[in-house]
Amino acid sequence: MTLRFGTDGVRGRVGDELTPELVLALGRAAARVLRADRFLVGRDPRLSGPLLEGALAAGLAAEGVHVERLGVLPTPAVAALAAAEGVPGAVISASHNTYADNGVKLFTAGGRKLDDAVEERLEAELQRPTAEPRTGAALGTVADRADAADRYVDGLVASLGGRRLDGLSVVLDCANGAASTVGPAALRRLGADVDVMAADPDGRNINDGCGSTAPAALADRVVAVGADAGLAVDGDADRVVAVDATGRVVDGDHLMALCAVDRAERGVLAERTVVVTVMTNLGFRLAMAEHDIRVVETPVGDRYVLEALEDGSWSLGGEQSGHVIFRDLATTGDGLLTGIQTLDAVCRSGRTLADLAAVMRSLPQVLRNVPVATRGLDVGAALADEVAAEEARLGEGRVLLRPSGTEPVVRVMVEAGTTAEAEQAAERLAAAVERLGA
Secondary structure, eight states: OOOOOBTTBEEEEBTTTBOHHHHHHHHHHHHHHHOOSEEEEEEOSOTTHHHHHHHHHHHHHHTTOEEEEEEEOOHHHHHHHHHHHTOOEEEEOOTTSOTTEEEEEEEOTTSOBOOHHHHHHHHHHHTSOOOSOOOGGGSOOEEEOSSHHHHHHHHHHHTTTTOOOTTOEEEEEOTTTTTTTHHHHHHHHTTOEEEEESOOOOSSOTTSSOSTTOTHHHHHHHHHHTOSEEEEEOTTSSOEEEEETTSOEEOHHHHHHHHHHHHHHHTOSGGGEEEEETTSOHHHHHHHHHTTOEEEEEOSSHHHHHHHHHHHTOOEEEOTTSOEEETTTOSSOOHHHHHHHHHHHHHHHTSOHHHHHTTSOOOOEEEEEEEOSSTTOOOTTTTHHHHHHHHHHHSSOEEEEEEOSSSSEEEEEEEOSSHHHHHHHHHHHHHHHHHHHO
């Protein structure tokens, strides 16, 4: 069977790109490669979740693994439980995609995402003939587990070390996804006054005009009810964006910036260092320089951020999309945890979210996805002169050409002092990529 891991597990349209047969085979391969007696499996509430959960559990159990089904639960909740118990885990989710898609995210024992070497072993294992079938007592079991949600909420509350969010009014957009129950529960236990929206999943409405990729409705609600802030997670709640009291969206770059400065001021930002990806706005880098905070850069993907955090023993990193990792508190991006840490900074400072987020100014950023004939086309060396010429024109600005890891496109990103400058440079570079990749 053919399977390729993207930047965040396996993902595709259910029924043709991602079939139950493929997921069952992936379960068997994961059992053989990750070699564990016990495996945790959670999912988001999309329509195909129970189908693929059953397939994955069947594949694992066929190889002698004892599977514990955690039910509907955020991705970071599964990772946290896997870390606490030292066992592998999996989440059936397509994150911020629409309900027709689904996917599988795997965690090693300890709650870490798989590295490239393990993913390659899994891909290879899928091509091998199935081993001698197990029978009788050699088969694994599949059982439901009821304590996972409560344990996750307990961990979110404990992350503030006894501090609370009393007096803070918050609108929470749950994306009709995995956070629809645990998100409101955690914020209310911390004392926040919570107005909940998009928390009625029906299997089809996940990420539909709501959540972190569509925060307009949240912004309107925050202003309408006069809330102090809003939080919008995505379908599996591993990312978040915020909204200030004026309705302005506070993206992942701004959330990292305000948390980095807050932690640096409290002396809990390890080595005054923060880890970001190549897509992080130049304005973030300029703001960190003003506060004497070092920035380390990685390729796109929160697992690369985590690898760098662990290699350097640093404590904070993330992506512009709202995947933010507090390494001293979690093993992966966690939208609810990030939101709680942000609201905690607001409460302790006595300032508004808008005031704290103003620590950085985003430079206008323009993105173009340019179709090419071959997936993974490396255009960096071939277009080095064109990139240098555009950077010289921009002065204070930045250019990035990056082949997609999942589809035959090259992503062109330009940051500049004005939107017009960024758009003009992006168009010229997109044309150059088209000529090269036709």
